[in-house]
Amino acid sequence: MQKRACIAAGRRSAMMTLASLAGIAVGGVPGFTATRAKEAKVAKQGRRKITQLIGSNGWPLSPKDVSVWQAMGLTWGRDSVGPGVLPPPSDDEVEVDKTGTGFAFDLPAIIARNNRNGINSLLLLAYTPVWNASRTGDDKSAPKDVRYWERYVEAVVRKYSAPPYHLKYFQIWNEAAGPLTGGAPQATFWHGPNFDGDRHSGPYARAMQDYVDRIHIPAAQIIRKYDAYVVYGGWPDQGGLSHYFEWLEYRSSVHGARMLDWIDYLDIHYLGIPQMDALYQRYVANGDARGIWQTEIGDRYMEDPHFLPTYLFELAVWALGRNWNEDNKYVTMVYHWDGFEPFRLTHRGPPRTYNASGSSLIVLHRTVSGALSPCRISFRSDSDSHVRALCSDDAIVLQVTAAPGWRTVYLDDLPAVGSSRFRIALIDAITGTRSPKESLVSGWERNALSIRFMVPESTNGPPDEAPRHLAYLVLTPVA
Missing domain, CATH: 3.20.20.80 (Glycosidases)
Structure with a gap:
């Protein structure tokens, strides 16, 4: 199901080599920093936290x-x-x-x-x-x-x-x-x-x-x-x-x-x-x-x-x-x-x-x-995941609830100009623990950025219910 996330529309046609992204800077989200800097300036005027x-x-x-x-x-x-x-x-x-x-x-x-x-x-x-x-x-x-x-x-x-x-x-x-x-x-x-x-x-x-x-x-x-x-x-x-x-x-x-x-x-x-x-x-x-x-x-x-x-x-x-x-x-x-x-x-x-x-x-x-602002790019997830999104200063923050195993989130219509880079982190929403780089893989699929991430078998949800895990995917631009 499509939802709206943060950053103005644009297209990228070049493919990006798959890479592990747990806290590692990755090139190839052109225009990210410039666009987000402009939106962050607007957000900071209101300074909603x-x-x-x-x-x-x-x-x-x-x-x-x-x-x-x-x-x-x-x-x-x-x-x-x-x-x-x-x-x-x-x-x-x-x-x-x-x-x-x-x-x-x-x-x-x-x-x-x-x-x-x-x-x-x-x-x-x-x-x-x-x-x-x-x-x-x-x-x-x-x-x-x-x-x-x-x-x-x-x-x-x-x-x-x-x-x-x-x-x-x-x-x-x-x-x-x-x-x-x-x-x-x-x-x-x-x-x-x-x-x-x-x-x-x-x-x-x-x-x-x-x-x-x-x-x-x-x-x-x-x-x-x-x-x-x-x-x-x-x-x-x-x-x-x-x-x-x-x-x-x-x-x-x-x-x-x-x-x-x-x-x-x-x-x-x-x-x-x-x-x-x-x-x-x-x-x-x-x-x-x-x-x-x-x-x-x-x-x-x-x-x-x-x-x-x-x-x-x-x-x-x-x-x-x-x-x-x-x-x-x-x-x-x-x-x-x-x-x-x-x-x-x-x-x-x-x-x-x-x-x-x-x-x-x-x-x-x-x-x-x-400073908070609404997100303005489309995103999708697989059937065993539920995703919400907003922007915090320059970062896109996705809150993800998912069942154990490999899950995928797709971000559509990212901008297509410039040469900026970004980092991706997967953070446990209860403990704050960051997942190792092996738990995150990203790549480009038909003009959408796909982020695959591993949900652990030992989830942080209620123990007496079907296993579900709550985490944050954080995409931060790197100058």
């Missing part, structure tokens, strides 16, 4: 953690801020200097560290103090008195949007949704009067109206008052995209506006590129929203070590074709960077170590490190 797309839930809590984040290319963090409005009689006090589970960490110090190290911070505004909850003792229910919710939001945004923090992105609540599939009539983080432990709950009939009227629009009005941006709280995968449309387009009779009118960045959790594209076509392409984020993705999906690098590479390809005209238009945050489960990005120490998912981010970050 794959790291701009990638973040994680949680924060780096030490300089060592920062170095781990930087190695994986994480440029966004997300966590709570609180504990919020204190109970009466001290209801004039609002504490917003803590974050994390149990509000155990000092938030100002974390944001200052993030700012020094190029890590963006998204603050999650949630939940209801139990003393103000409409459902007794339930902090995931609507507030009885919305004024306390507004006081909390005001305190957070006023403080952290100002110097020395300069934060511009604030997220309202987390996974308020409904109706839900899978036997859950109420959202995990948004409870109505009939909530009784998830599956035994009655439906929350006013879930949408209560959320939009009492939570979202009041908070969004405050956020925009401080010239900051509103991020929706993350529509969960089991909520159904059609219900998300309904919520976004619901017009509040209390506020005389749609929820969508008070959202800058749509947000989803654990969904795929097709769902992102549906949101793009419906709301972003026409200017109703500025962009689309996923503030949670991964979790047990990362039991498949291919999941994260494949999703992020595909996201970059998709974003390059969807008017990626601002740095933070598209953002994804992994859940979670830290833990004891083998599918997290890292295994909590001491010493801290990288799991396969974390290692795959290091390889992705190193392999696709330059």
Whole structure:
């Protein structure tokens, strides 16, 4: 099947002698450097980097953690801020200097560290103090008195949007949704009067109206008052995209506006590129929203070590074709960077170590490190391979999923002028290991560059599935 890759059309009729190309410069891709240099100049004006797309839930809590984040290319963090409005009689006090589970960490110090190290911070505004909850003792229910919710939001945004923090992105609540599939009539983080432990709950009939009227629009009005941006709280995968449309387009009779009118960045959790594209076509392409984020993705999906690098590479390809005209238009945050489960990005120490998912981010970050641009040459692969492509500075990067054995990728219509050369490398997408030169052979077949490569019998995919291997073919011009 034909797809588009990077470099302007052209033809080459001369045959090239077959050669092993694992990191060895090879002559005979005429015009490559000149063409790519021009395209790289255009790309660098926008300087879109794959790291701009990638973040994680949680924060780096030490300089060592920062170095781990930087190695994986994480440029966004997300966590709570609180504990919020204190109970009466001290209801004039609002504490917003803590974050994390149990509000155990000092938030100002974390944001200052993030700012020094190029890590963006998204603050999650949630939940209801139990003393103000409409459902007794339930902090995931609507507030009885919305004024306390507004006081909390005001305190957070006023403080952290100002110097020395300069934060511009604030997220309202987390996974308020409904109706839900899978036997859950109420959202995990948004409870109505009939909530009784998830599956035994009655439906929350006013879930949408209560959320939009009492939570979202009041908070969004405050956020925009401080010239900051509103991020929706993350529509969960089991909520159904059609219900998300309904919520976004619901017009509040209390506020005389749609929820969508008070959202800058749509947000989803654990969904795929097709769902992102549906949101793009419906709301972003026409200017109703500025962009689309996923503030949670991964979790047990990362039991498949291919999941994260494949999703992020595909996201970059998709974003390059969807008017990626601002740095933070598209953002994804992994859940979670830290833990004891083998599918997290890292295994909590001491010493801290990288799991396969974390290692795959290091390889992705190193392999696709330059300014991104769409690829513009045609490419094909054999039936046991799947290929995606983009350009990173001057290099063509092909992400290949393939079964064991010799596989072939064909690049059509390479330019036909000049005398430049290029290198080809085959890189394991999980470990970063480069294959030996004997594993790569290239040649010209009917005006197409063919690259044959050996996929090892010991693949890096899930051990309980049909063997499949994930790797990068990187073509780099040599002056």
